[in-house]
Amino acid sequence: MSLAELICPAGTPAALRTAVDAGADAVYCGVQDATNARNFPGLNFTVEELTEAVAYAHTHGTKVLLALNTYPPAGKVDLWRQAADTGARIGVDAFIVADMGVADYIARTHPQVRLHLSVQAAASSPEAIRYYCENFGVKRVVLPRILTIPEIREIRKEIPCEIETFIFGNHGLMVEGRCSLTNYLTGQSTNMDGVCSPASDVEYIRDEATGEMSSCLGGFTIDRFGPQEMAGYPTICKGRYTAPHRPEGYYAFEEPVSLNLSRLLPELIGAGVHAFKIEGRQRSKSYVRNVVRAFRQAVDDIRAGREANIADLVALTEGQKQTMGAFETKKWR
Amino acid sequence: MKGKASSVAQPIAGADGNRVDLQHGRTPGNHENPMAGSAGWASRLPGHRGLARIACTMVQPLLTRTVRKIARNHTSLFARLGPYREADFLIDPVELPFALHLRPDPDNLTFCAVPRDAAPPVTATIQGPFMLLLQLIDADEDGDAAFFSRALTITGDTEAVVRLRNALDDVDGSIAEETAGLFGRPGQAILKRLRRSYHTENTGI
Structure with a gap:
């Protein structure tokens, strides 16, 4: 059985502490600029806050993953490099990256820090994933939300790294990291x-x-x-x-609906998924507390051989609707 | 979604010059919002204007003490507001006979009860049931979920609201309990009773 680590979101230091206290194995977060895909007003961490957050998490045995999961425009890569340097200096446990240039910089400059491949890289085939592993030493891939569980099982057999899948939260477009709709308007x-x-x-x-x-x-x-x-x-x-x-x-594209794979956790573990990701760095402490607690309990039950008793989280979903999306069937939409 | 729109589409111009229409109206399969239609009932009561002014006068000392204490205890809150420290927010608890005007400027802090018909021009308005707003301030409820359910309405500058929400969400501890604590045991007892009532109303337990 895989470890089934629970990877939880934090948009503020208080949310990070909430996630840690609720049982997160790792918390992912970003700094206050364009280097991460939740560059929202009033959200994210200053360097000082991140330093304190890493210390708090490590004291409680929780890892901190720094999201550097956006793509630097030409000539602006220094912002991503500086964020990577800062993260390495204060001891984050891994970087979540999408851009090959950022991955290459970290692999060369901070080889002691793990690299995780963001969902934003949209690597969904064994060939693509192996490319990142072989060239940048990627240790984990966050899979796009387009694959069925049998497909994940097959991919797992053919790649040399861990697999992380989203299990709850916002359900985005299918070619992730390529969306230009916001740019368009x-x-x-x-x-x-x-x-x-x-x-x-x-x-x-x-x-x-x-x-x-x-x-x-x-x-x-x-x-x-x-x-x-x-x-x-x-x-x-x-x-x-x-x-x-x-x-x-x-x-025309998607409905207001959230992903919820609580019923599929045993199958995902069986398919070799190493880590479960909860989306929602832009959400509140209340969301973090309730969702992390629910999945902590569920994962612990499964690991102990008990039937998971999953709390009802529909009130926290977008449009108060939930789906298992492509994980359940390719017929989804 | 296969639901058919119940009302006429409103055309808008797409950025590419093509026509982009959208439908509106209720769609089958959506959940009911129990709070819908409850907004502003107090403002329809006979003599509500006089009542609102009296209520504003009565609660103002409480508001002043509350906001000063919060500002003193949670200075980091202002950094997340950025330039919106000088923004004006109208917080509108729908059951109360007045709304609240907040300007979270640490150098000129304003938190006033105002009759709705005398509210100043504001950057953004946040409207919802009183206890929901209290729960949101304390991060006991999720703002996005409240928005999805339509219990919470926001209008005006969305960035201002997002910044305020994120600033408040980063506050450790309970602002409501700090406020109740200003009034000793009676204040704490009232808060406890309000919360119990809210919990029962929402969960049936």
């Missing part, structure tokens, strides 16, 4: 600026008479919710649109 890049639907471009407009709410990005209305309808994130991929063949309007 706002001019800012999810993959290079670290901002999917930047808050500065988001506006919610409530119609007091009807109770309807419009969700707008960059001046474009991307969805409108009825007064009693559950809402989702203001992302283009989860907007509702009409088209000539669908005049009634529909979710």
Whole structure:
């Protein structure tokens, strides 16, 4: 049986302590700039905060993984190098990277620190994963959310590194790390600026008479919710649109829905998944506490040979809906 | 989703010049929001304006003491607000006869009860049931989940709200309990009772 490490999100020092206290095996976080894919206002860590956070986590036996999982634009790679240097200096346990140049820099400059390949690298074949392992010494790959469990089992046989899969949280587009939808409307890049639907471009407009709410990005209305309808994130991929063949309007890309693989944990462990990742660095301490506790209990039950008793987490899901996505079947969407 | 829209689509112009329409209205399969329609009932009561002004006067000393104590105990909160320290927020607990005007500027801290019809122009408004707002301040509830459920409404500058949320979420301990503690045991007893009532209302336990 794999160790089934629980990898948990933290957007602030308080969230990191919450994750540690709730039973995280490792916490992943980022610094306050474009080097990570949750470069949101008021979120993430200063260098001083990260230093203290690493000390707190290590005191409690928890690892800290630093997300450097965006792509440096030409001529701006110094920001990523500096973040890597800082992380190595203060003793983070691994870097989560997507860009080959960043991976190469870390492999050459800080070879003592583990490299994990971010989901943003979208490496989904044994050949692609082996390339990162052989050239940059990657020790773990975070798989894109497009694979079934039998496919994961097959990949595991053919790669020389650990596998991490998402088990809960935001369910993004399928070619991860390649999404340009935000860029299309706002001019800012999810993959290079670290901002999917930047808050500065988001506006919610409530119609007091009807109770309807419009969700707008960059001046474009991307969805409108009825007064009693559950809402989702203001992302283009989860907007509702009409088209000539669908005049009634529909979710063209994705629905407001979250991934929840709590029912598939035993199968994932059986397929050789080494670590389970919970999405949500942008979420609150309350989310971190409840989700980490629930999965800590579930993983411990499974490892002890008991049937996992998974808490109901639907209230924390986007649109209050959950899916097992492609992990369950390729027929998903 | 296969649900059919119940109302007419509103066309908007796509960035590529093509027509991008969106549908709106309720879609089958979505959950009910029990809080919908509860906003602002107090403002419809007879004589509500006078009531609101009296209530504002009564609670103001409490608010002033509360915000000063929080600012003193949690100075790191202001760094996460960045330039939005000088922003004006209207926090609107829907059951109360007044709203709260917050300007989290450490050099000119403002936290005032204001009648809704006399509220100043603000950067952003955060509206929801009082206990939900209290739970959010203490990170006992998740803001995104409250937003998804439509119990929480935000309007205005979204970045301002996100910064405030992240700043408050990084506060260790309970702001509500600190506030209740200002009033000794009676304050703590009231908070405990409010929380118990909220828990029962939401869980049935």
